[in-house]
Amino acid sequence: MGVLTDESKKLNIAVLPGDGIGPEIVEQALNVTKAVCEKFGHALSYEYGIVGACAIDATGFPYPQATHDLCMNSDAVLFGAIGDPKYDNDPSAKVRPEQGLLKMRKDLGLYANIRPVTTFPSLIHKSPLRADLVEGADFMCIRELTGGMYFGRPQGRSEDGNTAYDTCIYTREEVERILHLAYKYARQRNNKVTMVDKANVLATSRLWRQIAQEIAPQYPDVETEYMFVDNAAMRIIQWPKSFDVMVTENLFGDILTDEASVITGSLGMSPSASIGIHTSVFEPIHGSYPQAAGKNIANPIATILSAALMFEYAFGMIEEGALIREAVAASMDAGVVTEDIANDAKAYKTSEVGEWIVKYISK
Numbered sequence: 001m002g003v004l005t006d007e008s009k010k011l012n013i014a015v016l017p018g019d020g021i022g023p024e025i026v027e028q029a030l031n032v033t034k035a036v037c038e039k040f041g042h043a044l045s046y047e048y049g050i051v052g053a054c055a056i057d058a059t060g061f062p063y064p065q066a067t068h069d070l071c072m073n074s075d076a077v078l079f080g081a082i083g084d085p086k087y088d089n090d091p092s093a094k095v096r097p098e099q100g101l102l103k104m105r106k107d108l109g110l111y112a113n114i115r116p117v118t119t120f121p122s123l124i125h126k127s128p129l130r131a132d133l134v135e136g137a138d139f140m141c142i143r144e145l146t147g148g149m150y151f152g153r154p155q156g157r158s159e160d161g162n163t164a165y166d167t168c169i170y171t172r173e174e175v176e177r178i179l180h181l182a183y184k185y186a187r188q189r190n191n192k193v194t195m196v197d198k199a200n201v202l203a204t205s206r207l208w209r210q211i212a213q214e215i216a217p218q219y220p221d222v223e224t225e226y227m228f229v230d231n232a233a234m235r236i237i238q239w240p241k242s243f244d245v246m247v248t249e250n251l252f253g254d255i256l257t258d259e260a261s262v263i264t265g266s267l268g269m270s271p272s273a274s275i276g277i278h279t280s281v282f283e284p285i286h287g288s289y290p291q292a293a294g295k296n297i298a299n300p301i302a303t304i305l306s307a308a309l310m311f312e313y314a315f316g317m318i319e320e321g322a323l324i325r326e327a328v329a330a331s332m333d334a335g336v337v338t339e340d341i342a343n344d345a346k347a348y349k350t351s352e353v354g355e356w357i358v359k360y361i362s363k
C-alpha cells in the first residue's frame with residue numbers, strides 16, 4: 001500500500017460482496033479504491049464479510065454477528081448486492097437474504113440513504129425520456145431508511161391466513177434528523193428541498209409535513225416545496241430538472257429512487273450512500289442480477305461510483321472521489337462500457353471496464 005504521509009489517513013474498510021453479481025462488481029470497486037489509495041498515499045486495509053444468501057448458506061443467518069462486528073470496527077463498508085432467486089420464488093421461506101440487508105441498516109443505524117441522480121452526456125440517448133427533459137438533470141434523493149412500513153410492527157397475518165397487515169410508524173426524532181440532513185445537503189447544492197409525502201391520506205405523512213413546516217423557517221436560505229408522492233412520481237419524469245434535494249420516507253423513497261435512477265439511462269450507473277449512527281455503507285442501487293452472475297458482463301460503474309461516495313462521505317476525501325468520477329466519465333467517452341450501455345458498439349467485460357478505470361487513475 002501507499003506510504004503514510006502526514007496528510008494521509010488509514011482507511012479501514014469492510015468489504016461485503018454479497019450475492020449474484022456482487023462479488024464481480026465489488027472486486028472492481030475495490031481495485032479502484034486500491035488504485036486511488038496508492039495514488040494519494042493513503043494506507044488501506046480491508047477485510048471481507050458475508051451477507052445475504054451466501055451468509056444464510058454458510059451460517060443460517062443473513063447478517064451474522066461476525067459481519068456486524070466487522071462493520072462496526074471499520075470506517076466504511078463497501079457493499080455489493082444481496083438476493084437469490086431461490087428465495088424470491090418461495091414466499092414461505094422463513095429466513096430471507098433481504099432480512100440481512102434490513103438488519104444491517106437497523107443495527108448500523110443507517111437512517112439516511114442518499115441516492116444522487118446525475119446524467120452522463122454519452123448516455124442520454126439511453127434514457128427513456130426525451131433528451132431535452134433529462135439533459136442536465138442533477139438531484140439528490142434522501143430516503144429515510146430505518147423506519148416506516150419496513151420496520152413497523154405489528155406486521156403479519158391473521159390466524160386464518162386471509163388477512164395481512166403492515167404498520168407505518170414514524171417518531172418526531174426520526175423525521176427531524178432526516179429533514180435536517182436534507183437541508184444540510186441542500187445548502188451544499190442549490191438550496192431547495194422537496195419534501196414528499198401523502199399528507200392528504202396518511203397520519204405519518206401529516207407528522208412529516210408538520211415537522212417540515214416547523215423546521216423550514218430555520219433554513220430561510222433554502223426553498224421548501226411540499227409534494228404528494230403521486231405527483232412526485234409524475235414530476236420525476238415530466239420535469240426532473242426541477243428537483244435539487246428530495247426527501248421522503250422509506251417506502252416512497254424505495255419506489256421513487258428506482259424511478260429516478262433509470263432516467264439517467266441505466267440502472268447500472270447509480271450509486272448510493274447509507275449513513276447514520278455507526279459505520280456508513282456504500283452500495284450500488286441495483287440488485288444482485290442473478291442471471292448475469294459469474295459471466296463477467298455486469299456493469300461495475302454503480303459500485304465504482306459508490307466507492308467515490310465512500311471517499312467523499314466517509315473520509316472527506318473530495319479530490320479522490322472526483323478522480324474516480326473523472327475516470328468513469330473518461331471510460332464512457334472512450335466507449336469502454338459493458339453491454340447494458342454499449343449500444344451497437346463493442347461491449348467490454350466487467351473486469352475490462354474496471355481495469356481501464358484503474359489504469360486511468362494510476363497514470
Ligand code: IPM
Binds near residue numbers: 098101254
Ligand atoms: C433497495 C432494495 C431493498 C429495499 C430490498 C432488497 C429489501 O430494493 O435497497 O432499494 O427495498 O430497500
Ligand code: MN
Binds near residue numbers: 254255258
Ligand atoms: Mn429498492
